[in-house]
Amino acid sequence: MQKKSMDELERLNSEAFKHIKKTPLVLLLDNVRSALNVGSAFRTADAFALHAIALCGISAQPPHREILKTALGADQTVDWIYFADTIAAVQHYREHGYQICAVEQAEGSISLQNFVWGEKSICIIFGNEVDGVSDEVMKISDACIEIPQFGTKHSLNISVSMGIVIWELFRKLKL
Amino acid sequence: MQKKSMDELERLNSEAFKHIKKTPLVLLLDNVRSALNVGSAFRTADAFALHAIALCGISAQPPHREILKTALGADQTVDWIYFADTIAAVQHYREHGYQICAVEQAEGSISLQNFVWGEKSICIIFGNEVDGVSDEVMKISDACIEIPQFGTKHSLNISVSMGIVIWELFRKLKL
Numbered sequence: 001m002q003k004k005s006m007d008e009l010e011r012l013n014s015e016a017f018k019h020i021k022k023t024p025l026v027l028l029l030d031n032v033r034s035a036l037n038v039g040s041a042f043r044t045a046d047a048f049a050l051h052a053i054a055l056c057g058i059s060a061q062p063p064h065r066e067i068l069k070t071a072l073g074a075d076q077t078v079d080w081i082y083f084a085d086t087i088a089a090v091q092h093y094r095e096h097g098y099q100i101c102a103v104e105q106a107e108g109s110i111s112l113q114n115f116v117w118g119e120k121s122i123c124i125i126f127g128n129e130v131d132g133v134s135d136e137v138m139k140i141s142d143a144c145i146e147i148p149q150f151g152t153k154h155s156l157n158i159s160v161s162m163g164i165v166i167w168e169l170f171r172k173l174k175l
Numbered sequence: 176m177q178k179k180s181m182d183e184l185e186r187l188n189s190e191a192f193k194h195i196k197k198t199p200l201v202l203l204l205d206n207v208r209s210a211l212n213v214g215s216a217f218r219t220a221d222a223f224a225l226h227a228i229a230l231c232g233i234s235a236q237p238p239h240r241e242i243l244k245t246a247l248g249a250d251q252t253v254d255w256i257y258f259a260d261t262i263a264a265v266q267h268y269r270e271h272g273y274q275i276c277a278v279e280q281a282e283g284s285i286s287l288q289n290f291v292w293g294e295k296s297i298c299i300i301f302g303n304e305v306d307g308v309s310d311e312v313m314k315i316s317d318a319c320i321e322i323p324q325f326g327t328k329h330s331l332n333i334s335v336s337m338g339i340v341i342w343e344l345f346r347k348l349k350l
Contacts, residue, residue, distance in 0.1 A: 003279055003310070132178060151252065152186055157218055157219070
């Protein structure tokens with residue numbers, strides 16, 4: 001099999017990307033410590049044409065050297081907004097009609113494969129690498145999505161988790 | 176919603192993990208440059224109880240400081256094997272009855288969401304961060320899986336790609 005050239009991939013340019021209909025999904029990062037993980041969020045959000053990224057609390061913001069390393073320029077294409085306070089960010093998206101879904105391992109969580117899109121756009125929240133989504137944010141979320149896991153480790157890497165959840169939600173909606 | 180404690184997650188210990196029936200999937204890394212990406216492969220392989228990881232060519236092998244950083248100990252739980260030559264690795268798995276699937280953007284690739292498991296176990300191949308799966312390996316693969324992408328960038332981060340493909344194949348088989 002012959003690999004496709006960059007031209008054959010027919011990727012959008014930045015200008016065209018601005019104008020396409022976006023996936024009705026906002027990726028909210030609640031105090032993510034590593035700017036490399038923030039960069040990875042941008043690269044994944046670009047691939048699935050997410051509506052925007054909301055960077056909250058200590059999550060790094062572009063322009064940033066470490067974000068650049070993993071975003072490879074996607075911080076220039078994906079819309080983003082910064083909120084110092086994650087709770088204010090959640091309230092903002094709720095008021096704009098979004099369903100608020102934390103990604104966590106919690107009592108009453110929905111396994112990712114069973115999640116069903118409703119009528120609303122979705123704001124999915126990923127938390128800090130060590131502490132996860134904060135308890136205060138968990139309390140005001142509408143639902144919690146959990147990636148089922150079958151090994152020995154507590155959790156997946158946050159960039160990998162973002163990839164899996166965004167892929168699955170995108171696939172359910174569009175593919 | 177209340178986050179689960181480590182105990183409530185009911186993860187397996189290393190000894191129990193050895194004895195569970197594994198997912199019939201081998202993750203083959205064809206000259207992956209970054210040991211951090213190799214470590215991430217271990218962590219994801221642990222979460223979905225993959226049969227093994229095949230590390231080929233320049234891909235780093237445990238014990239390795241950078242692998243540890245991202246594997247968080249999963250290099251102690253997931254079986255792995257090293258092949259200097261990726262072609263020899265592919266031939267090994269073919270002789271043992273595996274379907275050989277490269278993950279690439281290629282002519283005639285199958286979009287990930289459309290991939291269907293056959294009767295065989297699968298050996299999925301991820302390539303170098305810059306060059307992808309080598310042309311020689313593409314030539315002898317049975318199939319090619321592509322993650323459809325809708326943004327401006329050429330590709331996803333390899334750790335994210337591994338997470339998405341492994342999740343989707345696992346879900347199709349088991350969930």
